Each structure stands twice: as C-alpha cells, then as structure tokens.
Amino acid sequence: DQQVKQNSPSLSVQEGRISILNCDYTNSMFDYFLWYKKYPAEGPTFLISISSIKDKNEDGRFTVFLNKSAKHLSLHIVPSQPGDSAVYFCAARFSGTYKYIFGTGTRLKVLA
Amino acid sequence: DSGVTQTPKHLITATGQRVTLRCSPRSGDLSVYWYQQSLDQGLQFLIQYYNGEERAKGNILERFSAQQFPDLHSELNLSSLELGDSALYFCASSPSWGAEVGETQYFGPGTRLLVL
Numbered sequence: 001d002q003q004v005k006q007n008s009p010s011l012s013v014q015e016g017r018i019s020i021l022n023c024d025y026t027n028s029m030f031d032y033f034l035w036y037k038k039y040p041a042e043g044p045t046f047l048i049s050i051s052s053i054k055d056k057n058e059d060g061r062f063t064v065f066l067n068k069s070a071k072h073l074s075l076h077i078v079p080s081q082p083g084d085s086a087v088y089f090c091a092a093r094f095s096g097t098y099k100y101i102f103g104t105g106t107r108l109k110v111l112a
Numbered sequence: 113d114s115g116v117t118q119t120p121k122h123l124i125t126a127t128g129q130r131v132t133l134r135c136s137p138r139s140g141d142l143s144v145y146w147y148q149q150s151l152d153q154g155l156q157f158l159i160q161y162y163n164g165e166e167r168a169k170g171n172i173l174e175r176f177s178a179q180q181f182p183d184l185h186s187e188l189n190l191s192s193l194e195l196g197d198s199a200l201y202f203c204a205s206s207p208s209w210g211a212e213v214g215e216t217q218y219f220g221p222g223t224r225l226l227v228l
Contacts, residue, residue, distance in 0.1 A: 004154070034216070043114060043202050043219030044155070089154065098143070098168045098209055100217070102155040 003027050004092050006103035014111050019077040021106050023090035026071065031095035035064060035075045038087045038105070047088075048075070080110045115139065116220035118203050124226045130191040133223045137184055137205030143167070144186040145217060146178055149200040161186055162209045193227045200224050
C-alpha cells in the first residue's frame with residue numbers, strides 16, 4: 001500500500017516556464033513533508049520542506065504547497081532551469097516518529 | 113557532497129551469499145538511516161539507529177540486519193541473498209533522532225548491489 005504517491009513518473013517543461021510536481025498521501029498522521037532532488041549516481045539531496053501546520057513554504061525559485069484537506073502536496077519551480085533536470089521525491093514523516101515514507105519519484109526534464 | 117560516505121559503490125555477488133554495506137555519517141550526526149531503492153520503486157525505509165541504538169524499523173527483512181558502532185559508522189548486513197535483493201541501498205544521517213520538525217536527512221551516494 002503506497003501511502004505517498006507521485007502519479008506522474010515524468011514531466012517535461014520548457015526552460016523559463018513553471019514546473020509543477022505533485023504528490024498525494026493517504027495517511028492523516030503525517031506531520032512533516034519534504035522534497036528531495038536526485039541526480040544520476042548521487043544520493044537524494046534535500047530541497048525544501050513544510051510542516052503540516054503551514055500551507056506554503058518558499059525558498060528562492062522553489063515553493064511547496066500543502067493542501068491538507070485534499071492530502072496533496074506540490075512543488076513549484078519558477079523559472080525552471082536545465083540544471084533542475086533530475087528525479088524529485090516527495091517524502092512524509094509519521095507524526096512523533098522518525099519514520100519517513102518516500103514516493104516513487106518524478107523525473108523532471110527541463111528543455112533548453 | 114553531503115558528507116555521508118558509503119562503501120563499496122558497487123557490489124556484485126551470487127544468490128545465497130552475504131554482504132556488508134558500510135556507511136559513515138556526516139561529522140556530528142547521531143542518526144543513521146538505511147533505505148532500499150529497487151527498480152521503479154521509491155526509497156523504502158529499512159531501519160534507523162540513533163547514537164548506537166536501534167530507533168525505528170521499517171520494511172526490513174529478517175535476513176537483513178544492521179548496527180551502529182561507537183564511532184557512529186553503521187553497517188547493513190544482507191544474508192542469504194536473493195535475486196530480488198538487487199537494488200540501490202542508501203544511507204542517510206541526521207543530527208538528532210529525526211523527530212524534530214525541520215530536521216533533514218543527508219544522503220550518501222548509495223551502494224548498488226547486484227545479485228546474480
């Protein structure tokens with residue numbers, strides 16, 4: 001049972017446009033959500049996070065939105081750059097635990 | 113460079129064998145996490161150690177075990193290997209026990225295991 005789902009395995013966006021990556025979750029007990037970026041032959045690197053008490057967090061070109069009623073998380077990248085081409089994982093943490101659940105990832109390709 | 117190191121980078125072995133994967137966390141980090149990523153799968157949480165003690169367990173098979181040593185490095189032991197154990201194994205570390213909001217995990221480059 002996949003509790004954190006990234007339904008789009010891949011996404012292509014033109015350079016300079018907005019990239020929107022989506023993530024859905026099923027468990028109301030998640031209290032903290034993160035996005036990681038992964039380049040080939042490297043481990044995932046932390047990108048941005050959001051606590052369940054917020055609905056938006058922004059860091060430069062990256063913004064994460066949380067819609068708790070819809071159990072939906074999205075990552076916006078504006079403007080998209082070719083260097084953003086990577087696999088993006090969303091992750092959620094069970095409240096009061098150290099257990100993180102990761103999605104299956106979305107491969108973003110930014111076209112120059 | 114995340115500061116987390118993993119050895120070896122690649123490992124090829126046969127079914128029924130046993131292997132040990134090694135992880136050194138970032139300097140000062142007390143928690144180590146192990147994850148498995150199979151083809152087209154997300155990262156599956158296996159186990160967490162905090163300051164030498166097991167803290168949380170995920171979908172870790174009984175054939176797998178781990179430990180964290182006094183110098184905080186960790187080893188993941190995989191035994192009686194099966195073809196399906198072929199995967200990328202990632203280690204991550206964090207400063208504390210991972211329950212703090214805002215705490216981030218830092219991942220190593222992974223060990224790619226191929227069981228033939």
